[in-house]
Each structure stands twice: as structure tokens, then as C-alpha cells.
Amino acid sequence: MNLGVLLLQADRPQESVGYLGEVLSVPQLRIGALHALGMANARLGKQQHAARFLVQCLQTIETERNKAPRAEVERVYRGLVDALEEANDEILVAINQRFLRTLSGKEWPQRVNDLRQHLDEMLRTSGAGGVRDFLGSGGGDELAEAVQRIDRYIREERFLLAMDEAHQAVEEAPYYLPVHVRIAEIMVREGRLRQAINKYQMVAQSYMVRDDFDRAASILNEVLEMAPLDTTIRTELINLLEQQGRQPEVMPHYLHLGKTYRQAPAISTARARRSRWRMRCANGSLTTPSSWWRSSTRSPRST
Secondary structure: OHHHHHHHHOOOHHHHHHHHHOOOOOHHHHHHHHHHHHHHHHHOOOHHHHHHHHHHHHHHHHHHHOOOOHHHHHHHHHHHHHHHHOOOHHHHHHHHHHHHHHOOOOOHHHHHHHHHHHHHHHHHHOHHHHHHHHHHOOOHHHHHHHHHHHHHHHHOOOHHHHHHHHHHHHHHOOOOHHHHHHHHHHHHHOOOHHHHHHHHHHHHHHHHHOOOHHHHHHHHHHHHHHOOOOHHHHHHHHHHHHHOOOHHHHHHHHHHHHHHHHHHHHHHHHHHHHHHHHHHHHOOOOOOHHHHHHHHHOOOOOO
């Protein structure tokens, strides 16, 4: 173990790997060996291997040192491993740096515990894609605190403060999409529905660019709950589902789209008639419903 650490400190990571691997089975040395193997593989450019060792290190710390509930720890870190399987090397570089920062300094045990709790929340609310976004964004610790403040302000209906905090977070991490989702949520709560829909659509398209099609489909479905007659968004969702081969989910959207198109002429005709009727009312050639109602309900004059 000591020789492996010395080789790593001497910037000879390739030579250190063998010595560090020999002590993984020693319980009292396992955490340190996993940490060092993560560092060594990161320096060698083997980001997947580095992430695997660092995740094992974090999980071992939680179960053996922090005495966190084993079942809960296993569930969270199993979700983390699944999320990292879809991450490319560029994202993994940032994620591994985040893990190494978490494991450094005097308060690293508490930071490991805080990280696990936040990962649990992210997996429940934002899924695997949200976890990758969070870990891969710069300033992860500060970003986590900012997101917590945004969520608190939304719960307290302090939307101005929530939006201000969200905009500051976007300036720090412009590609962290969960903050953009929260901006759209604030717009909905403020009654700015069309702006919220546009924001949600932008976020969905960003997830598609990242090949995170499940997240994109989930967001488009949320938008359609707010705007079920929006044929553009429904068509976009249909195309996305067809690309993924999710045919059972496509058919209901085709039926809804056909129904919307059938209703469109009737809606347009009704709007045109209403416009013509209002113009005639304005010109005085037709009695408005309110004036007709008043005249029809007026008591007849006595003779």
C-alpha cells in the first residue's frame, strides 16, 4: 500500500496500480486503496475505471465509516453506476474531479454523506440524466446549494427570489438543464404558460442533442399536459418515440393528433363567427348578448 501511494505521489501511476490492487482485500486499507486507484486511473486517462473505483470508495465510506443504512446506500449507488454507464469520457473527467474533491479536505466524511443524499434526491426527481448533469457541471457543491434554495423559494411561493437564484445558477453552469427546468416551473406558477412551454421545449431539445431521449420524452409529455392541443410538440414527441422504437406509446398520440386536426376547422369557424359577430355588435347592427338579456328580463311597463 505505502509503495503504491509513493509511486502515485511520484507521478508514476501505471506502476502504482499493481501495488494498490494487492491490498483491496484488506478491510482496513480498502478505502484508501480504492481512492488511490481512482486517482491513478484518472491520471492514466482511464476515466471509466477511475469512476468505478471512486464510486466503490464512496459507497464503502458510507457503509463502513459513516454507518449509513446499507440498503439505502446500495440503492443510491446502484442508480449512480447506471447513470455513469451512459457518460462519455469528457463528462467522466468532470465527474471524477468532483468525486476527488469530495474525498479531499478535513470534512470529507460529511461531504460524502451530503453527496449521497443529494444523489438520492436527483435520482428521484431528475433521473440518471439529471445525476450526470449535476456531477458533470462545474462548481457542483455550490450548484447543489443553489438548487436547494430555488426549490425552497418555489415551495414558499417566493417566485421572484426563485427566478433570481435560478438565473444566477445559469450564469455559473449554463448547461445544467435541471435549473432550466425549474425556470420553466416558476413560469408556470406565475401564469406565464406560453413562455414556460417554450422553455420546456428548449430543454427537451437539449436533452435530445445529448442523446438522453427518455428525459426529452418525459419533458414533452409534461408540456402536452399543459397544452394538449399543441400539434407541433405532439408531432415532435411522436417523432422521438418512433426513433426509439416505442410504438405502443406512439399510437395514442397519433389518435389525439388526428382528433385535434378534426376539431381545428370547427374551432377556426367558431372563432371567425365570433369575430364577425363582435364587429357587428361594435357597429350597432346587432344586439350584444348582455344587452339582449337585460332587455328581455326588464319588467314590462304598466299600461
